Amino acid sequence: MRLDVNDHAYELHCEVGTTLAEALRDELSLTGTKIACGEGHCGACTVLVDGAPVLSCITLAHAVGDAKVTTIEGLREHPMLRSFVRADALQCGFCTPGQVVSAVALVEARPEPTTEEIRHAMAGNLCRCGAYPKIEEAIRTWRD
Amino acid sequence: MARLIRTEKEVEGRYEEVWLVVEEDALEQWPTGPRDVVGRPAERLDGFERASGQAVYTADLDKPGMLHTAVLRSPHPRARATVDVSPALGMPGVHAALGPGEVEQLSAECNYQGQAVAAVCADTLAQARAAVRAIRCDFAVLEPLLDPDEAVRRGELLGDPRVRERGDYERGLAEADAVVEAEYRTQVVLHNSMETHQAVVEWTREDAVEVHISTQYVWGIRDAVAEGLGLPADNVRVVCHYMGGGFGSKNSPDDYTFIAAELARRTRRPVKCALTRREENTAAGNRNATIQRLTVGARSDGTLTALGGEFVNAVGWGGWSSGTEGPMQMLYACPNVKTTTYGAKLNLPPMKAFRAPGFVEGTFGLEALLDELAAQLDLDPLELRRLNHAEQAPEGGEYSDKNLLECYRRAEPHWERRHEVRARSTGTVKRGVGMASQIWYGGGGPPSYAWVRVGSDGRAAVVTAMQDIGTGTRTAMAQIAAEELRVPLEHVSVSLGDTDRGPYATLSAGSSTTPSVGPAVRAAAADARTQIEEIAEQRGLPKDAPVAAVVDVLEDAQILGKGARGPNPTGMQVLTFGVQVAEVAVDVETGEVWVERIAAVHDVGRVINPLGASSQIEGGIIQGIGHTLSEERLHDPATGRLLTTTLDAYKLPTIADVPEIVSELVDEPDRHLTNLGSKGLGEPPIVPTAAAIANAIRDATGADVRQLPITREEMLRALREAEARQKEKVGAPAGV
Numbered sequence: 018m019r020l021d022v023n024d025h026a027y028e029l030h031c032e033v034g035t036t037l038a039e040a041l042r043d044e045l046s047l048t049g050t051k052i053a054c055g056e057g058h059c060g061a062c063t064v065l066v067d068g069a070p071v072l073s074c075i076t077l078a079h080a081v082g083d084a085k086v087t088t089i090e091g092l093r094e095h096p097m098l099r100s101f102v103r104a105d106a107l108q109c110g111f112c113t114p115g116q117v118v119s120a121v122a123l124v125e126a127r128p129e130p131t132t133e134e135i136r137h138a139m140a141g142n143l144c145r146c147g148a149y150p151k152i153e154e155a156i157r158t159w160r161d
Numbered sequence: 162m163a164r165l166i167r168t169e170k171e172v173e174g175r176y177e178e179v180w181l182v183v184e185e186d187a188l189e190q191w192p193t194g195p196r197d198v199v200g201r202p203a204e205r206l207d208g209f210e211r212a213s214g215q216a217v218y219t220a221d222l223d224k225p226g227m228l229h230t231a232v233l234r235s236p237h238p239r240a241r242a243t244v245d246v247s248p249a250l251g252m253p254g255v256h257a258a259l260g261p262g263e264v265e266q267l268s269a270e271c272n273y274q275g276q277a278v279a280a281v282c283a284d285t286l287a288q289a290r291a292a293v294r295a296i297r298c299d300f301a302v303l304e305p306l307l308d309p310d311e312a313v314r315r316g317e318l319l320g321d322p323r324v325r326e327r328g329d330y331e332r333g334l335a336e337a338d339a340v341v342e343a344e345y346r347t348q349v350v351l352h353n354s355m356e357t358h359q360a361v362v363e364w365t366r367e368d369a370v371e372v373h374i375s376t377q378y379v380w381g382i383r384d385a386v387a388e389g390l391g392l393p394a395d396n397v398r399v400v401c402h403y404m405g406g407g408f409g410s411k412n413s414p415d416d417y418t419f420i421a422a423e424l425a426r427r428t429r430r431p432v433k434c435a436l437t438r439r440e441e442n443t444a445a446g447n448r449n450a451t452i453q454r455l456t457v458g459a460r461s462d463g464t465l466t467a468l469g470g471e472f473v474n475a476v477g478w479g480g481w482s483s484g485t486e487g488p489m490q491m492l493y494a495c496p497n498v499k500t501t502t503y504g505a506k507l508n509l510p511p512m513k514a515f516r517a518p519g520f521v522e523g524t525f526g527l528e529a530l531l532d533e534l535a536a537q538l539d540l541d542p543l544e545l546r547r548l549n550h551a552e553q554a555p556e557g558g559e560y561s562d563k564n565l566l567e568c569y570r571r572a573e574p575h576w577e578r579r580h581e582v583r584a585r586s587t588g589t590v591k592r593g594v595g596m597a598s599q600i601w602y603g604g605g606g607p608p609s610y611a612w613v614r615v616g617s618d619g620r621a622a623v624v625t626a627m628q629d630i631g632t633g634t635r636t637a638m639a640q641i642a643a644e645e646l647r648v649p650l651e652h653v654s655v656s657l658g659d660t661d662r663g664p665y666a667t668l669s670a671g672s673s674t675t676p677s678v679g680p681a682v683r684a685a686a687a688d689a690r691t692q693i694e695e696i697a698e699q700r701g702l703p704k705d706a707p708v709a710a711v712v713d714v715l716e717d718a719q720i721l722g723k724g725a726r727g728p729n730p731t732g733m734q735v736l737t738f739g740v741q742v743a744e745v746a747v748d749v750e751t752g753e754v755w756v757e758r759i760a761a762v763h764d765v766g767r768v769i770n771p772l773g774a775s776s777q778i779e780g781g782i783i784q785g786i787g788h789t790l791s792e793e794r795l796h797d798p799a800t801g802r803l804l805t806t807t808l809d810a811y812k813l814p815t816i817a818d819v820p821e822i823v824s825e826l827v828d829e830p831d832r833h834l835t836n837l838g839s840k841g842l843g844e845p846p847i848v849p850t851a852a853a854i855a856n857a858i859r860d861a862t863g864a865d866v867r868q869l870p871i872t873r874e875e876m877l878r879a880l881r882e883a884e885a886r887q888k889e890k891v892g893a894p895a896g897v
Binding site: 049092106109 | 633
């Protein structure tokens with residue numbers, strides 16, 4: 018199968034039933050995408066498919082088709098990443114790539130989101146360390 | 162000089178007597194207040210690596226030829242298994258299978274749901290899971306013991322009941338003008354670290370293993386694995402550079418490490434054994450439930466005369482009976498205190514330490530009880546606490562330092578808001594403000610060591626085999642070294658998390674990393690700094706010349722400093738203190754509770770990184786809000802089977818649940834504690850949150866909530882009870 022990831026076309030062999038998260042991590046070694054629950058409950062595995070946030074652990078790799086996948090590795094230059102570090106919007110960091118991907122999807126659609134919009138868009142990304150206040154701040158100040 | 166001493170060592174509120182070689186701590190503390198680097202906000206050193214996904218966690222490791230493991234666990238709380246693993250061996254991709262007894266951690270005798278019974282490793286995780294399903298296994302289900310009170314009645318206990326008494330409790334009660342009795346209950350809470358428990362084990366020689374593991378304690382893993390495998394400790398290398406949360410649950414190797422080790426030995430391949438989220442929420446530990454039957458007696462002015470409690474820790478099948486009575490024993494100057502604590506042994510998964518174990522639960526009971534007393538005596542809850550403030554440790558000994566009164570003083574503006582907050586109540590939504598005090602350990606202790614290496618480019622590397630589990634200790638250590646060396650923070654790196662590449666450093670638990678390792682880092686940096694100044698003198702440079710200008714002629718030569726953590730002050734109690742003030746809104750028709758604001762003031766000695774410190778406080782409070790309002794591991798009362806192992810059933814706080822949080826630290830160095838005067842901050846912020854919220858609910862509605870989590874059912878029950886009490890009062894004939 019083919020997979021378009023971070024503007025690169027990959028040829029890979031995945032068994033039917035392989036999730037997008039497994040394909041990214043195990044086949045392409047793009048381990049920035051984390052799996053924390055493996056059943057679509059926590060948001061750690063969030064990637065962009067044609068710009069929309071998607072839970073890669075419950076998305077079948079074969080179902081992605083020609084869509085463009087963007088992972089955290091494809092967002093390394095995005096100012097949101099620096100903003101997360103500046104605001105101290107992470108502690109253990111395991112959920113953080115997924116948080117950043119969700120945050121990027123939000124601000125690409127709405128560059129100046131309100132607090133309510135941030136809370137709505139980010140409510141699917143769990144952070145057990147409780148970095149939430151600073152995640153909110155990082156998103157509010159991402160262009161500073 | 163190295164000195165051998167016999168001392169008490171405290172971890173998570175448990176003390177043990179140990180022999181220690183300590184080195185004198187010759188450095189003077191820095192004066193109070195921010196320095197050039199220490200005490201000023203710093204971005205975390207590894208923030209970009211973590212946020213950008215470049216940091217390699219144990220979960221991300223993929224060694225050549227690595228096999229994956231699936232574990233068969235008992236679905237029953239009590240059962241005897243009959244197992245035949247041979248069908249698994251014929252499944253695709255399978256390399257080895259283990260049955261009960263083949264490692265100690267696999268057992269056919271299942272005394273809790275999640276007991277590991279058998280394990281299979283295969284080329285892929287999917288193959289391993291398919292093979293586990295092929296194992297023939299019959300469970301003869303037995304009657305489980307699930308009720309903690311019943312376990313106490315039957316004497317099914319972990320350890321002896323713990324009785325602690327001072328003064329004369331009965332006389333204290335007799336002297337009281339008012340007595341309040343209440344029963345409080347707290348629930349089982351799950352750690353839910355985002356990275357599940359896991360390890361990759363590889364035998365690098367016949368008699369040596371390398372263990373990559375998501376852990377809070379690389380040295381503890383090293384010693385336990387060495388003992389379990391019968392190897393010299395130095396033949397076990399333990400590595401953990403990044404880990405995705407622990408909260409107390411990742412201090413030991415557990416079943417998965419030993420299963421991986423045995424499978425790796427048999428297959429001569431690296432083997433990964435990683436828990437699924439559902440296994441994590443079954444078998445990876447929990448904060449145990451408690452029942453607290455409490456009594457307080459006081460004079461009419463609020464002076465406490467007696468405190469008493471029977472505490473039942475529903476420990477589960479293993480673990481320990483934590484100090485749930487600690488706050489009652491330690492927080493107030495009450496002369497007469499009697500507590501009895503039972504650890505009930507049940508057919509439920511073993512507890513593990515979870516962020517201030519015992520004290521989170523015990524503070525909920527005690528501080529809610531104090532407010533019930535304040536309500537009965539019509540006293541201001543803050544004044545009641547000031548009145549009973551302990552100047553000296555009630556159980557004996559001096560405090561090394563204590564700024565709780567200063568915390569109360571700084572909390573006053575938040576406390577004063579209560580009139581305005583109450584006034585914003587509407588017909589069905591009642592608002593109120595509550596407070597609770599915090600007491601906990603957090604002084605750390607020896608031993609811990611650090612090395613500091615300065616190269617001819619003037620850059621420094623701190624080497625110490627500790628962990629940074631997300632608290633930001635890596636950054637704090639770099640700040641301390643930069644301050645002492647007088648080099649810019651960005652010229653300091655920190656190497657940690659590898660028992661082969663650095664000296665011993667303590668575990669990342671018990672709020673102990675910064676107070677234990679920090680002084681060792683400062684001592685090592687001071688050692689290097691002294692050498693730099695000696696070189697400066699020989700080069701005819703001023704003592705305070707920039708480090709880079711002093712060492713630039715050294716080429717490959719390096720300056721090496723070493724440092725050790727000195728002893729804790731003899732005969733003194735080293736503790737952390739604080740207060741939190743919560744504002745809540747309660748919908749009295751639906752029982753819904755919103756936390757609208759929490760103000761926190763804590764006293765943890767000198768603050769190294771105010772930015773990271775505020776994050777620790779926010780994180781602790783948010784976990785505390787989950788503990789108070791939404792989180793609960795449920796089991797079926799008939800069968801004991803767990804009902805909340807997934808993250809849709811177990812309700813963690815989300816970003817939408819977060820109130821306004823205001824935090825402040827007293828930031829006064831503990832003058833008796835080490836060359837830093839710093840204590841730990843990982844745990845203190847979660848301690849008073851539940852009680853502050855419960856007390857705010859009482860302030861808003863007059864209802865006494867006594868059970869966590871405060872679900873709508875519990876809230877409505879408490880409201881009905883308060884209403885009935887009110888009716889009784891109003892309806893009672895005059896003069897009765």
